[in-house]
Amino acid sequence: MTRALRVELEANSYPIVVGAGLMNRVSEFLMPLMKSNKVLIVSDAFVKARYLPIVQRSLTDAGLDVNSVEIPVGEASKSLAEFSRVQDSLVRHQLDRGSTLIALGGGVVGDLGGFAAAVYMRGISYVQIPTTLQAQVDASVGGKTAINHPKGKNLIGAFHQPKLVVIDVDTLRTLPQRDIRAGLIEVIKMGVIRDERLFEMVEENLEAILNIEAATLIEMISRACVNKAEIVAKDEKESGLRMVLNYGHTFGHALEALTHYNRYRHGEAVSIGMNCAARLAVNLGMFSETDFQRQRSLLKRAKLPLTFPDDLTPEALCDAMYLDKKTLGGKLRLILPTRIGEVVIRDDVEDRQILEAIAQCF
Ligand SMILES: NC(=O)c1ccc[n+]([C@@H]2O[C@H](COP(=O)([O-])OP(=O)(O)OC[C@H]3O[C@@H](n4cnc5c(N)ncnc54)[C@H](O)[C@@H]3O)[C@@H](O)[C@H]2O)c1
Ligand SMILES: [Zn+2]
Incomplete structure (x- = not known):
């Protein structure tokens, strides 16, 4: 059983797909939205080890040029330093205006990845694959992206709506109770x-x-x-x-x-x-x-x-x-x-x- 819903925001509207076993089907939902074949996947160390290979395989099998960047686990990664590393990676892999950034992970990856996509080349497409319940039910809707300042949480950010959100409830099996x-x-x-x-x-x-x-x-x-x-x-x-x-x-x-x-x-x-x-x-x-x-x-x-x-x-x-x-x-x-x-x-x-x-x- 897969549910498809839509966040209605006029030109910024986007679909959310909710189901089980979706990780190896990401390309199915993504391909119709792609404007070029380059993708950068942002994930944290844990999520990368557990879920990146399967998502990456689905995308490369569909003919996409897929690169990835890993950030350290935890809230401290919502920093200018990690933001800068993601930008470096976007530049190094030559993502262009038609490219897509995929945030694969919890709210930290989503917020940092979303903000990086919001400002790189004044904004490129962004897809969220949230893997924590917090990120699935909250951060996946609304388009808020941000990093932290030493003086306060989420002080530096932008509204940037994703083009697609894929929620695979099976990822919650590895999430601590x-x-x-x-x-x-x-x-x-x-x-x-x-x-x-x-x-x-x-x-x-x-x-x-x-x-x-x-x-x-x-x-x-x-x-x-x-x-x-x-x-x-x-x-x-x-x-x-x-x-x-x-x-x-x-x-x-x-x-x-x-x-x-x-x-x-x-x-x-x-x-x-x-x-x-x-x-x-x-x-x-x-x-x-x-x-x-x-x-x-x-x-x-x-x-x-x-x-x-x-x-x-x-x-x-x-x-x-x-x-x-x-x-x-x-x-x-x-x-x-x-x-x-x-x-x-x-x-x-x-x-x-x-x-x-x-x-x-x-
Ligand atoms: N943009 C928004 O609207 C919005 C809304 C709510 C929260 N947030 C932000 O989200 C962040 C919190 O998100 P979070 O709770 O997802 O934290 P998180 O991204 O740090 O993830 C929590 C931990 O779970 C691990 N993890 C992720 N997926 C896993 C899985 N499937 N199995 C096992 N472990 C997994 C991560 O590696 C991490 O250690 C905060 O920074 C908050 O500000 C943003
Ligand atoms: Zn909350």
């Missing part, structure tokens, strides 16, 4: 912000998802991508609506920053953030205790964390929230749920209420 659970938060988040049925699907199929049952994953990932595609279609450059994707993230980003991005997976920090945002919404009388418990129990079943670590304080977290780049005019804009399947944007919540909700989540 911790990363599956952390990636799942973006699906649960999508359920809370706009799709109660998706939330229910995770509730009903959690074990199948964690056991990497292909049919369930294809269904769930497609639905998560469709949701994100609908949001992005209405707000490609993140001016308003797209902010709802930040549910749990303002709290989560503060926690990630205070723990130097090395204690929690992004999804784990967001899980705590969603629990806290939901608590705040209950305190404000806008979200029922029943729905709060429903979200809480799903996060708990997924073995995602719910509480802040003891070495931090509510004050430090609240201060760090103001440093997150998503504040507007000095005001915190919070995404708060009203029920499972609906959120609102609030910029009128007082600090003492935020502090109280954080304190309840220790």
